[in-house]
Amino acid sequence: MTIYLGLGANDGGRSGNLERAIDELVGAGFRLQQVSPVVESPAMLPADAEPDWHKPYLNLVVSGDADWQPQQGLAIVKRIEKDLGRLPGPKWAPRPIDIDLLLWHEHRSGGGELTIPHGGLPQRDFVLTPLLHLDADLPVGDNGESVFDLTHSVHPIPLWMAIVNLTPDSFSDGGRWRCPDAFDDYLDKLLARHVHIIDIGAESTRPGARALDLADEWARLEPVLGRVAERLQGRRIKPWLSLDSRHPAIIDKALHYGVNMINDATGLGSADMMAVARDSGCQVVAMHSLSVPADPALQLPGERSAVRQVADWTERRMETWAAAGLDLSRIILDPGIGFGKSAIQSFDLLSRCFELRRAGLRLLVGHSRKSFMHGLTGARPAAQRDLETLGMSLALCQQGVDIIRVHSPFMHMRAHLGWAHIASAPADPG
Numbered sequence: 001m002t003i004y005l006g007l008g009a010n011d012g013g014r015s016g017n018l019e020r021a022i023d024e025l026v027g028a029g030f031r032l033q034q035v036s037p038v039v040e041s042p043a044m045l046p047a048d049a050e051p052d053w054h055k056p057y058l059n060l061v062v063s064g065d066a067d068w069q070p071q072q073g074l075a076i077v078k079r080i081e082k083d084l085g086r087l088p089g090p091k092w093a094p095r096p097i098d099i100d101l102l103l104w105h106e107h108r109s110g111g112g113e114l115t116i117p118h119g120g121l122p123q124r125d126f127v128l129t130p131l132l133h134l135d136a137d138l139p140v141g142d143n144g145e146s147v148f149d150l151t152h153s154v155h156p157i158p159l160w161m162a163i164v165n166l167t168p169d170s171f172s173d174g175g176r177w178r179c180p181d182a183f184d185d186y187l188d189k190l191l192a193r194h195v196h197i198i199d200i201g202a203e204s205t206r207p208g209a210r211a212l213d214l215a216d217e218w219a220r221l222e223p224v225l226g227r228v229a230e231r232l233q234g235r236r237i238k239p240w241l242s243l244d245s246r247h248p249a250i251i252d253k254a255l256h257y258g259v260n261m262i263n264d265a266t267g268l269g270s271a272d273m274m275a276v277a278r279d280s281g282c283q284v285v286a287m288h289s290l291s292v293p294a295d296p297a298l299q300l301p302g303e304r305s306a307v308r309q310v311a312d313w314t315e316r317r318m319e320t321w322a323a324a325g326l327d328l329s330r331i332i333l334d335p336g337i338g339f340g341k342s343a344i345q346s347f348d349l350l351s352r353c354f355e356l357r358r359a360g361l362r363l364l365v366g367h368s369r370k371s372f373m374h375g376l377t378g379a380r381p382a383a384q385r386d387l388e389t390l391g392m393s394l395a396l397c398q399q400g401v402d403i404i405r406v407h408s409p410f411m412h413m414r415a416h417l418g419w420a421h422i423a424s425a426p427a428d429p430g
Contacts, residue, residue: 004103010095031262036130061130155400159196201244225257290340306345346372354399367406
């Protein structure tokens with residue numbers, strides 16, 4: 001039995017207001033269970049809105065429980081809004097905090113000032129996206145549709161996953177974070193700018209990379225995981241910490257440092273990996289690949305669509321994962337751009353990847369700076385392919401991809417916010 005509350009802020013210190021609101025809710029008796037990633041979205045405004053109302057929101061969803069009745073809960077959130085500086089005013093004016101009662105156990109009510117489930121929930125991407133990553137199977141629609149079902153028509157806001165390679169030999173940024181001070185400075189920026197996921201890996205999977213001894217992989221990972229865990233301690237609002245590893249023993253150790261996402265390039269292909277994924281309670285990325293590290297000599301057959309081949313693989317793997325006891329709502333599909341695919345097949349997957357979501361899994365795409373772009377970038381080195389990556393990322397946003405994994409998250413988040421202000425604008429009725 002769970003209560004879901006939506007929080008938003010677009011005036012004053014937005015993230016600080018969200019943190020304070022969560023603290024106030026806990027102080028009022030809300031037993032906090034989960035806090036979603038924070039997503040930024042344009043303000044919903046009427047055509048005649050004041051110019052200074054055009055301020056983007058930070059939004060999140062919290063889940064938990066409380067010994068309140070819905071009307072009592074409404075009174076509590078109204079009091080918290082007032083305490084945090086929200087004053088009576090026009091409906092669409094900027095606000096330091098907004099707290100909505102989205103779902104309240106199995107309660108249903110309508111009319112008056114309280115409607116549960118919240119009436120705008122099925123149409124609002126800035127609510128559906130945080131809910132999606134808390135519980136994709138949660139029924140929220142008028143006809144029992146899940147959050148995932150609704151995001152087929154109301155595309156989710158993408159979560160941005162920042163790549164942090166602790167390797168000397170990664171294809172575009174090897175050795176970048178070998179200096180602890182450089183990593184700490186980058187971590188500060190990731191936290192300040194609300195990057196959704198920090199994906200840390202210590203073994204290169206580029207073509208030609210050598211397999212890494214487990215002791216060496218852990219020696220690279222442990223000090224960084226420790227620093228991240230220390231920085232995240234006590235924060236209400238924080239990114240997911242993802243571990244990019246194909247070794248169950250490494251993942252099992254890393255869970256003690258607060259890792260809440262597993263990124264497996266082998267697609268949960270072994271019984272040991274399925275077991276650690278099942279028992280961890282983590283979000284799990286399963287990538288389609290023909291070999292890890294990538295072997296350019298191994299590619300999908302060219303006579304069939306790459307999209308169809310990855311979709312068929314996904315359906316088979318889902319049966320295996322379900323039989324192993326995995327919760328499929330926690331699994332995220334990565335089609336594995338560049339792993340066993342030609343450049344043409346990679347472009348085909350990128351242009352039609354939303355079709356893969358029909359299997360019922362959220363979708364992650366990692367295309368950043370990869371060699372399949374060579375026809376576009378020519379002799380330009382991998383580290384200089386960010387603009388091409390960005391153009392493709394915005395096309396993925398248009399398709400509704402759930403998570404986009406990139407080397408340059410700040411550039412992508414800024415570009416997406418500008419894109420969203422146009423893409424989400426209502427059409428002129430006439």
